[in-house]
Amino acid sequence: MDSSKPMHKTPLSITELTARIKQTLEQGFSHIEVKGEISRLTKPSSGHLYFTIKDSHASISAVVWRSAALRLKTLPKEGQEFIFNGHLSLYEARGTYQIIVTQISPVGAGQLAAEFERRKALFAERGWFSNENKKPIPALPQHIGIVTSATAAAFEDVKKVLATRPAWLKKTLSPAIVQGEQAPQSIANAIAALQQLNDTPDIILLVRGGGSMEDLWCFNDEAVIKAIAKSDIPIISGVGHEIDTTLADFAADLRAATPSNAAELCCASRQHLRQNMPQPQRLKYTLTSMFGRLQQKLHIQQQGLKHHQQRNLDQSLQQSAMLQQRLTSSFQSSLGQWQQRRHDQHQTLISLEPGRQLRQKQQQLHTLQERLAACRLKVLPEKLHHLEAYQQRLAQHWQSSLQALRYKLQLHRETLHALDPTHVLQRGYSLNYDASGKLITHAQSMQQGDAMHIHFQDGSIDTRVEKIQLNPTSE
Numbered sequence: 127m128d129s130s131k132p133m134h135k136t137p138l139s140i141t142e143l144t145a146r147i148k149q150t151l152e153q154g155f156s157h158i159e160v161k162g163e164i165s166r167l168t169k170p171s172s173g174h175l176y177f178t179i180k181d182s183h184a185s186i187s188a189v190v191w192r193s194a195a196l197r198l199k200t201l202p203k204e205g206q207e208f209i210f211n212g213h214l215s216l217y218e219a220r221g222t223y224q225i226i227v228t229q230i231s232p233v234g235a236g237q238l239a240a241e242f243e244r245r246k247a248l249f250a251e252r253g254w255f256s257n258e259n260k261k262p263i264p265a266l267p268q269h270i271g272i273v274t275s276a277t278a279a280a281f282e283d284v285k286k287v288l289a290t291r292p293a294w295l296k297k298t299l300s301p302a303i304v305q306g307e308q309a310p311q312s313i314a315n316a317i318a319a320l321q322q323l324n325d326t327p328d329i330i331l332l333v334r335g336g337g338s339m340e341d342l343w344c345f346n347d348e349a350v351i352k353a354i355a356k357s358d359i360p361i362i363s364g365v366g367h368e369i370d371t372t373l374a375d376f377a378a379d380l381r382a383a384t385p386s387n388a389a390e391l392c393c394a395s396r397q398h399l400r401q402n403m404p405q406p407q408r409l410k411y412t413l414t415s416m417f418g419r420l421q422q423k424l425h426i427q428q429q430g431l432k433h434h435q436q437r438n439l440d441q442s443l444q445q446s447a448m449l450q451q452r453l454t455s456s457f458q459s460s461l462g463q464w465q466q467r468r469h470d471q472h473q474t475l476i477s478l479e480p481g482r483q484l485r486q487k488q489q490q491l492h493t494l495q496e497r498l499a500a501c502r503l504k505v506l507p508e509k510l511h512h513l514e515a516y517q518q519r520l521a522q523h524w525q526s527s528l529q530a531l532r533y534k535l536q537l538h539r540e541t542l543h544a545l546d547p548t549h550v551l552q553r554g555y556s557l558n559y560d561a562s563g564k565l566i567t568h569a570q571s572m573q574q575g576d577a578m579h580i581h582f583q584d585g586s587i588d589t590r591v592e593k594i595q596l597n598p599t600s601e
Contacts, residue, residue: 364388
């Protein structure tokens with residue numbers, strides 16, 4: 127076999143490639159926290175929130191589903207910067223990804239950090255963090271008090287861990303608000319309530335799940351720190367994740383990394399206890415432990431199923447939202463076109479209304495009459511003045527032209543008078559004509575015997591040429 131030839135691989139379809147990218151993307155970014163500015167925020171009637179998160183170099187699309195939007199304590203605003211918690215999701219039909227935002231917090235970590243250090247120094251001076259005042263944790267408690275929200279995931283985590291501890295362990299929840307302005311006093315009241323029970327707990331677990339610095343800020347409040355420091359019952363704090371630190375951790379008698387870890391620290395495990403138990407009890411303990419592991423495995427499977435359902439729900443919500451957007455856009459476009467046609471038709475009808483046209487013509491006539499009256503008052507006097515001036519100039523020109531014409535007439539009259547043949551005849555001259563009536567001006571034009579008509583001043587005679595005698599110069 128020739129190993130130099132490349133092995134043929136079946137190419138992936140777009141659906142297969144997108145499915146792989148979706149799985150890698152959503153598993154790799156199942157929980158993210160980003161900071162950025164909101165732009166292009168839209169709030170359709172569906173209740174979902176669509177926007178873009180951007181910084182100076184990049185941007186990413188984001189959505190808050192209606193169910194999460196109803197629980198937001200901080201509403202997004204166009205052009206402002208926030209901290210966003212959620213996970214990435216890929217929409218396979220388009221091959222685009224976006225952040226599914228579940229929580230929004232304002233940006234202010236720098237100010238909060240400075241306030242955190244100020245309070246830490248102040249409470250340390252009061253001795254609330256002193257190791258000398260910390261109470262020991264009982265090795266084998268019988269009663270566990272829990273301070274947290276009854277609906278919090280932290281409470282479920284604590285219950286799951288304590289379920290693997292001895293069966294005699296008693297658990298009492300003192301519910302409290304663990305986020306927001308009312309949380310500090312609520313937590314302090316819950317700690318005080320456990321200490322006032324007839325059967326007081328041996329240990330108090332103060333727990334809450336992870337969140338931003340703003341979410342956990344109530345555990346830095348003076349009322350909470352004072353309640354922990356003054357408590358007669360040892361308190362184990364399990365607030366947030368391992369990287370989260372609050373002033374409640376410094377005041378507590380023991381600090382745990384997480385709520386589950388706080389439950390683990392409050393009581394020894396069954397494995398540790400069964401070493402000193404009789405054999406039948408050890409067998410019972412083994413069965414109980416197996417049952418506990420099975421429950422934990424079931425819980426993991428349930429969590430996986432829940433995550434799968436959440437992904438399907440996100441995809442369904444996304445598809446539903448896009449369909450609703452397209453439907454809304456199509457409806458608005460059709461409505462806009464219908465309204466525009468209605469407006470155009472209305473304008474056409476208005477322009478064709480006879481009364482409107484009559485009013486327009488009357489207005490035009492009135493305007494022309496006003497202009498005509500203005501012209502009469504302004505233009506007519508000017509024209510009359512110009513006409514009078516023109517008449518004067520015309521009269522002057524006429525007189526001047528008439529005198530010139532009279533002078534020329536006199537000259538022509540005198541010229542004609544001078545050229546009048548009768549005047550010549552009066553001086554003794556005559557006019558000679560040939561038989562055809564043509565004036566004879568040269569003697570050489572006549573011949574002997576030609577008839578000749580002679581015209582004098584007082585009459586005329588007819589004669590014939592007897593002799594022709596030419597002047598010497600005419601030959």
